[in-house]
Amino acid sequence: MAAHPLRCAAVALACMACATAPAQTPGDAADPGTPPSGEPLVVNGCPIWPYTRCPGADLRHASLVGKNLAGADLRGANLTRADLRGANLAAANLEGADLTGARLNKATAANTDFRHARIVGADLEGARLMRSDFSGAQFIGSNLEMARFNNAWFVGTRFIGNDLQETKFAATNLKNAVFEGNFVRYTLFTEAAMDGCQGCQESWK
């Protein structure tokens, strides 16, 4: 009976060793987003680090999960089906970028420039997008559930067939925006400016 606690401890230690072993050998194929040497990821000539300057970069299908791209210059970049879950895009410039099918779940993109961006079939569930500028952009068939757009601007932005369940549009500028066929259960429009908005409902105010 006395051997039991010892055996348990040994098993526990062995398990801990198992769990920590992959972390001690960087370069294993465990995380495809990290190059073997521990050096920064470079995708099609675009280095992935804060303030990187890659206007027009080809980042299609890139795995950028949790990457820090704060202040990055990604104007006109092609981010089709890019995986940006949990990534940091704060203060970045994505003007005219293509985010078709991109995954931005829980990403941080506060104070980011998304003017004239194409956001089609993208997943922005739970993303933090406060104070960003989406003027002239289009959201088509995207999941914006629980996304926080507080204080963002949507001048002339088109929202067609999106899931806006619990999406926060508090204190946003929706001037001349267009809303058509969206799912708006529990969506918040508190103190939003809606002058010239097509499809904005009286009940939203």
Next chain:
Amino acid sequence: MRNTLLFTAALAALAASAAQAFQPFTPQVDASALPPAAHTWAEPNPLRGNPDAIAIGRQAFNQTCAHCHGADANGSRSPAPDLRRMGLGCKRIGDEALRQRCLADTDAFFIKSVRYGKQKFGITHMPPWEAVLSPELVWSLRTFVENTPLR
């Protein structure tokens, strides 16, 4: 609802007045020790590692930037971002060419922010400094900030 509106308006006015009350001005520093080659807006930082630039940058920083970014660049309790964190990750990069490119990217963002300031939706969060700060002085600010450890 009205209270929230009033509070928001008061906050916005406060923030706007704080930014507007702080007008850009030329700091009183002797920058004669800086090489004339540094008189350029082009990155990378021409004064990187220059001890004179660190000393001059510190003086200039405490006169012009410290108001929002903290004395001696200690931005841990300041309203504006802690600039010591800019480009920290670059220093860990082993590949020389990649490290230089990373630092140049950070330099470009720093210079752009100082020259043109930070305006968003008609609110000036930081005024433009291009008219009152010479390029060599801005590079010495950058040199000081990147040589100031986080603690």
